[in-house]
Amino acid sequence: MLILAAPGRVATVGSSTLNSYVDDDDSTQKRRSAFLAAGLAGLERVDRADAERVTRDAGMDMGGSTRWTQAIDHAASRGDEASVALLAAFGMQGDNWQRMTPRHLYHIVSALRSVGLDAEARMIAAEAVARV
Structure with a gap:
């Protein structure tokens, strides 16, 4: 949680550290680990291949x-902060955090970070991990 919330450039999380977290995760289907990995990958604080392995092992992707991931990625590549914020809100619709997926979390966090909304990206990543 601290590495997700830390501002600025921080050291990346190694695969052994991530594996230790996964081993200790008692959430249903290791959902907390999948969200942690997706959030860290979106913040570029873990190797994406390691994050994909963790989410795949948790039975998620x-x-x-999707059309939504393409839209938010394209808005981020244009530097369109307003569209990224709107698409992030659209991607987070649901009645609880169980409706969120690692795919959506990764793209939301990555897009927010890339348009300069780092604090919001970190907050959403940390909130997702805390809520499952």
Whole structure:
């Protein structure tokens, strides 16, 4: 949680550290670990391949593409902060955090970070881990 919330550039999380967290995770289907990995990957604080492995092992997917992921990634690549914020809100719709997926979390955090909304990206990543 601290590495997600820390501002500025921080050292990346190694695969052994991530594996230790996964081993100690008692959440249903290791959902907390999948969100941690997706959030860290979106913040570029863990190797994306390690994050994809953790989410895959949890029975979820961080990769793949949908119309929504393409839209938020494209808005981020244009530096369109307003569209990223709107698409992030759209991607977070649901009645609880169980409706969130690692794929959505990764793209939301990554897009927010890339348009300069780092604090918001870190907050959403930490909140997702805390809520499951």
